[in-house]
Amino acid sequence: MASASELKHGKKLNEGKTKQIFELPEQPGHVLVQSKDQITAGNAARKDQMEGKAAISNKTTSAVFRLLQDAGIKTAFVGQQSDTAFVALHCEMIPIEWVCRRLATGSFLKRNPGVQEGYRFSPVKLEMFFKDDANNDPQWSEEQLIEAKFSFGGLDIGRCEVDIMNRSTVAIFEILEKAWATQNCTLVDMKIEFGVNVVTKEIVLADVIDNDSWRLWPAGDRKQQKDKQVYRDLQEVTPEAMQMVKRNFEWVSDRVQLLLESQTHGRVVVLMGSASDLAHCERIRSACGFYGVPCHLRVTSAHKGPDETLRIKAEYEGDGVPTVFVAVAGRSNGLGPVLSGNTAYPVISCPPLTPDWGAQDVWSSLRLPSGLGCTTVLSPDAAAQSAAQILGLSDHLVWAKLRAVMLNTWISLKQADKKLQACNL
CATH class of the missing domain: 3.40.50.1970 (Rossmann fold)
Structure with a gap:
């Protein structure tokens, strides 16, 4: 792969609140994901520049995707390209945020009055939200997603695909939850997105997973939270406050590297x-x-x-x-x-x-x-x-491989059944 200075990107394909996506003419089927120094909350109702955030987020995302790929989870991630960018497979994104929760907090409490913060979901709680800033990303049901009859990258999104993304979200959460537990950190909840590889027409984990994507409570203590919720909770955005937020992001990006290492070697x-x-x-x-x-x-x-x-x-x-x-x-x-x-x-x-x-x-x-x-x-x-x-x-790395095998076996059976049903029609 070319170095950051040699890599030539083409036109901008998309731009979000925290990243830009560029085509790579010399690498067909791949894109460059360039992080930005912008931090936002409430669908960008609050947004600020945080110097160094692009590098911090890229470092975090690259480590998380390496962990998941090593376990056997299929992702769009190809490799870190520079301090602030990585190369990924070109995907058409499915406009759904999949949210997995272990503890009740945040928006779940607002939508479910009477539930106490910290209520533990066993099994984990799975939710989905349609990406629509104008309507504040409304919550969707599986039925709404299926009835939307989406098609991305040449793949129709039906019951089989929704079930695969459901199962994959839970497996990804559990792998990262197990990994963060080695650092005495509780993964409270997280959001992820999927895309369809435009070449293989396969659903893969895509977008990014960084400190904007989850809630992390060291020692299970909300008062020690290290994620973007600290920024959301600011009464006033001051240079001092932003430095505190940045230190939290740096803490996470440093600790996430440790997730790639086995704590016990059996x-x-x-x-x-x-x-x-x-x-x-x-x-x-x-x-x-x-x-x-x-x-x-x-x-x-x-x-x-x-x-x-x-x-x-x-x-x-x-x-x-x-x-x-x-x-x-x-x-x-x-x-x-x-x-x-x-x-x-x-x-x-x-x-x-x-x-x-x-x-x-x-x-x-x-x-x-x-x-x-x-x-x-x-x-x-x-x-x-x-x-x-x-x-x-x-050993969380061994466990992650076992968990990914379970997921991939289930997906292969689901896809085989779909293919068989199509042949019988």
Whole structure:
């Protein structure tokens, strides 16, 4: 990609309150998203210049989109181009703001009198608002959106597309909520927008996600809020007040970089009873790699060398790294049960069953003595996923990948059903 000084943008395609969109003649299907130093509230009823805001917002957005893309969420983001701009896929934007709420505050309280601030939504509350400044962005229902019969980028927006955006909004919120929790910050609510990629005709997360997009309460305390609500709440806009707002935005842009880093680095240790099981174990290691989990392979037999098996186990227990053991042993599986009976760490048996005696051999993994908590998962991919789910409890990046897999699986099924129904008409 060309450097910021070399990149030549074409005509302006669109301009909003906080950004401009330019075509990129030398990169068909891409646009340049240029942030502005302007900060607004109340559909620009209040607006001011905040020097440095463009760079702060661009830094925040770029980090958030990298986090989501690494997890497996489809976005329009391509890469940060300069301090104040990034390159994105060219999308036709769907004129809806999707809002996801964990705690009740702001406009929700005005529209729902009697609900106390801080009311917790479980599951999260999902709302949508039609982008119409003249009418103050009215709230819309799913039915209104479907009946609007929108078409963008060659894609008709119907029930399938609305459901996909619904599910995607919740997944994106939950991934970022989990990430911000590592910084002892509560993601109270957030808004996002989707677009249709003009090349692939696919719905992707688009626009920006920066400090204008959410409410963040450090330690769950509204009085410590770091988002744009501080600007909205100003009684008077003074240079001192704007400096305070800027410091909050800088605090967020600095902290958001930390969301890209794992707070706990776990691992999977696969112990195989024989080197002949290597191909089976390599599948486990490959699947672990998909979730970003390091995987170590070792050879040891609980039947033929129990002392060595326990020594290897102790080696991995001794350094304090969160570990899931996966035991791979065919025929009579003593490896999983022996490990489970001698460690407090999770143990998963994934026996490489053969067609001849597999139906009999599996019972050595399923029927265990009392006091053993060793689970059995037959598929190598599923064993890796199960281990990732355990490690994801304390690693938000692993959890994010698992959450994105859930979303993408659901979307593929939804799209397959839509295609099948179209063929049947």
